[in-house]
Amino acid sequence: MDESKIQDIEIGLFLDALYQRYDYDFRNYAKASLKRRVLGLAAAERLSVAELIPLVLRREDYLAEVIAQLSVPVSDMYRDPPVFKALRETVLPLLQTYPRINVWQAGCATGEEVYSLAIMLEEEGLLERTQIYATDINDSALHKAEDGIFPVHNLAGFEKNYKNAGGKAEFADYYVANADFFRIYKRLRQKIVFAHHNLVSDGVFCEVQLILCRNVLIYFNDELQKRVLELFYNSLVRGGFLCLGTRESLRSIEEQRLFAPHQADCMIFHKNGVVT
Amino acid sequence: MIASSIPTAGKAASAHRTAAAVVIGCSAGGLDALHKVLDAFPKEFAATVIIVAHIAADSVNLLPALLAKTCRLAVSEAREREPALPGHVYVAPPNYHLLIEPNRVFALSVDERVCFVRPSIDVLFHSAADAYGEQLVGVILTGANNDGAEGLKAVKAAGGFTLVQEPSGAYADTMPKAAIATGAADKVLALPALVAEILNRQ
CATH class of the missing domain: 3.40.50.150 (Vaccinia Virus protein VP39)
Structure with a gap:
């Protein structure tokens, strides 16, 4: 199985952990862009996505970071x-x-x-x-x-x-x-x-x-x-x-x-x- | 299992696989290069063509109409949740990243710029590598920044076939040179030969 497919499994587990631990449900987000952002979160910690799961489960101060990265804080003055x-x-x-x-x-x-x-x-x-x-x-x-x-x-x-x-x-x-x-x-x-x-x-x-x-x-x-x-x-x-x-x-x-x-x-x- | 009878040859064999999709990235000088590539496709061309070209972030997108003038295939701006059809050319809308979902429908995002641009070639290529794997051809044409280099690596890593325009013949050589520097280019070719490689995978 190639790396990308393994990452997909990890992302599914990560999103389940986030949902079960905090009730934040990202499981129905569009997949491709969500994958980019989860991988960004892992890259910032220099960890694999699977290694983020213990942080989500046990480190309450980590939640804010997860939400900040997974939501998309982009806004403009009078865009369009x-x-x-x-x-x-x-x-x-x-x-x-x-x-x-x-x-x-x-x-x-x-x-x-x-x-x-x-x-x-x-x-x-x-x-x-x-x-x-x-x-x-x-x-x-x-x-x-x-x-x-x-x-x-x-x-x-x-x-x-x-x-x-x-x-x-x-x-x-x-x-x-x-x-x-x-x-x-x-x-x-x-x-x-x-x-x-x-x-x-x-x-x-x-x-x-x-x-x-x-x-x-x-x-x-x-x-x-x-x-x-x-x-x-x-x-x-x-x-x-x-x-x-x-x-x-x-x-x-x-x-x-x-x-x-x-x-x-x-x-x-x-x-x-x-x-x- | 059948897969084990073609051991590591899987990736090399992809060089002759029929492509379900061709993703193309370009910036400076891109319109002319895109014409040269797309105008050479016959009307029975069967792959989906998806293009990210860095253009002004104006809300009106002139590129599809410009390309449609001479291209034999239907050309349109990719719309969110629209399935990617074979034999159709899709262009990313201005000021959105264009992605393709694993089930091969288009998605958009306004996530932060990548390589200072939105739409980003890297973003499209990464998602297309996931969606199409070995059935993908990734193409980097003329351009004046590094966008697309990482994406081309992803296409290659997923077993896709990768083409880069010969930098000396490109209007701007930064983008093709950056793509070549990743070591992920299967072939570096002038446009006519590059087109022939794409048509070979039909």
């Missing part, structure tokens, strides 16, 4: 500007009618995207009556997101994305910077509740008008993807909106008929009224 422009122009006006607005960013990672959303809500005059929930399973990413401190070396790209996303002022109006970092202003940070939530195992925690979950479902297999789409369905108010990543598969969405396209090219959907 046309999507944010579409949210601003075709979704936010429809949220105007609600006296109180709840928004959920599921899988917020280090928070860049949820701040993009907060800025947009402020510019559209909605932030005052909006509560944003930003959740992730990666606690260290959540802490970074909550701090709202980001390296300045990406600022030029963020500025450009902000403008392309229909920004009405200057991106610089929303942060304070020094030579290395910029920090999002407190008035924006305090509108966001950052919380631990696991899409694999946790349930509905509130009723929301808009869910952003971009490039998270790509890591899940079909079964898990369906579970999460149901969770979103049950979390949304009637007619509520769901925004997914621009390259995500529509198949489950179409099969389940839980959502109908609102602006399909930007992967924005609304909750279907009646599901037959």
Whole structure:
């Protein structure tokens, strides 16, 4: 048997250990990218994947590292500007009618995207009556997101994305910077509740008008993807909106008929009224 | 067992095995090289072709349309959860890693960049080596960074067949040279001969 097949067995055992010990279930993640990340974890310890199992079972302080490596803490300011422009122009006006607005960013990672959303809500005059929930399973990413401190070396790209996303002022109006970092202003940070939530195992925690979950479902297999789409369905108010990543598969969405396209090219959907 | 009657010859024998898939990686100068390779494939070409080309991380992907103009095979951007069909050319979407799952459906990831790039050739090649094993041909063309070298090693280790464009004839020689330096290249060839090797495995 070649090395790669042996590694597959080891990975299966490792994921079982993680699940039995801590109830974190990665067994329904897409295999190829998960394998990359587990092998990365083993390489960092200079161990085989099988040798990670005792660490998972017996060293509680190791769990945070495992979760940090296996989840994908990647976020950007206004990644795909046309999507944010579409949210601003075709979704936010429809949220105007609600006296109180709840928004959920599921899988917020280090928070860049949820701040993009907060800025947009402020510019559209909605932030005052909006509560944003930003959740992730990666606690260290959540802490970074909550701090709202980001390296300045990406600022030029963020500025450009902000403008392309229909920004009405200057991106610089929303942060304070020094030579290395910029920090999002407190008035924006305090509108966001950052919380631990696991899409694999946790349930509905509130009723929301808009869910952003971009490039998270790509890591899940079909079964898990369906579970999460149901969770979103049950979390949304009637007619509520769901925004997914621009390259995500529509198949489950179409099969389940839980959502109908609102602006399909930007992967924005609304909750279907009646599901037959 | 039948397997024991062809002892260690398994890997060497793969040189003449029919390929189920061809994975191709390139960056600088890649469009021209890709045309030269793909345009030579006949319409009955039966393997799946999967391409990672480093291009600007713009959301619009022009590469499939450019390649489709002259290629006899269908060309499209690989979509998440889509099965990889034979005789079809798939191109990685910009700003996502493209992977192929063990059951040969496509997967995407936004994991951190590898070799400073996303999509990364290494990421595709590693996953394809797992999915196709000996039925894979890995090809490294012109390019200006080291991406793909580790991936080509994985293709070779899984029993696949590995081809690298002759660096002196490549628009940028860094990528082919890095791939050759791993020692994992079965053959280093100019494009016409490289194409002939791929067609040999049909």
